[in-house]
Amino acid sequence: MAALAALTVIGCGGSGQDDRPSARRDSSATSRPAESSGNSSAEPTASATPSPSAADGRDIEACADGNCEVAVSDPVVVRFKGPAGRTTLSVTEVGPNKVAYSVKSDSGRSKGGASGPGQGCITVLRSSGSSNSCGGLGDARPSAQPGAVVIQAAIGEDGTAILYVVSD
Numbered sequence: 425m426a427a428l429a430a431l432t433v434i435g436c437g438g439s440g441q442d443d444r445p446s447a448r449r450d451s452s453a454t455s456r457p458a459e460s461s462g463n464s465s466a467e468p469t470a471s472a473t474p475s476p477s478a479a480d481g482r483d484i485e486a487c488a489d490g491n492c493e494v495a496v497s498d499p500v501v502v503r504f505k506g507p508a509g510r511t512t513l514s515v516t517e518v519g520p521n522k523v524a525y526s527v528k529s530d531s532g533r534s535k536g537g538a539s540g541p542g543q544g545c546i547t548v549l550r551s552s553g554s555s556n557s558c559g560g561l562g563d564a565r566p567s568a569q570p571g572a573v574v575i576q577a578a579i580g581e582d583g584t585a586i587l588y589v590v591s592d
Contacts, residue, residue, distance in 0.1 A: 478586050487513075490573055490591035497584045504589070506573045507531070508551040513575060515585070523577045523585040527554065536577060544578040544585075568592045 479493040480486035486494060490504040490511075502513040508531035517524040517537070524537035527547055534554045536545030545558040550572045566574040568590050576588040 487587070487589050490589055492587070492589050494587050495584050496587060502587075502589070504573075504591075506549050506591075507571055508549070511549065511573065513587075513589070515577070515587070518579075518583065518585050520583045521579055521581055523579045525575075525577055527575065529554070538577075538579060540579075541581060544576060547575045549573045549575070566590045 478495040482495050483492075484494055484496070484500050484502055486492040487502045488504055490506065496515055497518055499518065500515045502515075504511055504513075506529045508529050511527065511529040513525060513527050515523065515525045521541055521543070522537075522539040523544065525535070525545070527534045527536075527549065529549055531549070531551055532553050534547050534549075534556045536547055536556050536558050538545050538558045542560050542562065543558070544561040545556065546561075546566060547554055547556045548569065561576070561578050566576045566588050568574070570592050572592060574588075574590045576590075578586045578588070580586065
């Protein structure tokens with residue numbers, strides 16, 4: 425319930441269902457992984473709970489159209505068209521029970537970071553600016569909002585974060 429209330433406060437309320445439109449590709453947007461800062465072949469410990477799987481797997485390019493659900497375990501940079509023009513989402517840190525990222529667009533900048541089981545952040549981008557909230561997420565997923573891009577980073581115990589990017 426607390427997660428639903430937090431989503432409602434920042435304007436991310438909705439059914440909690442994945443309401444994103446089917447994936448569209450925009451060839452003008454690009455995305456590329458950042459250099460890895462760790463050993464990506466490391467196995468999670470036996471006590472770590474795997475993160476839920478992402479609809480787009482680890483395909484960062486699926487985010488180029490502003491709509492995706494991807495798993496990341498290393499820093500990445502994603503570029504897409506936001507409500508105020510070119511937008512860059514930079515995941516700067518990912519690890520067991522932690523994630524940090526920054527978002528830059530023509531309408532401003534925002535940073536988010538969270539640590540601990542079940543934690544994460546939500547950023548809502550609009551042409552007039554952005555809002556950000558971090559804390560417990562539960563099972564809530566972001567919903568499309570008119571004139572906005574909603575970004576959610578949900579952390580996992582195994583060192584993987586799930587990024588949700590939802591455009592109207």
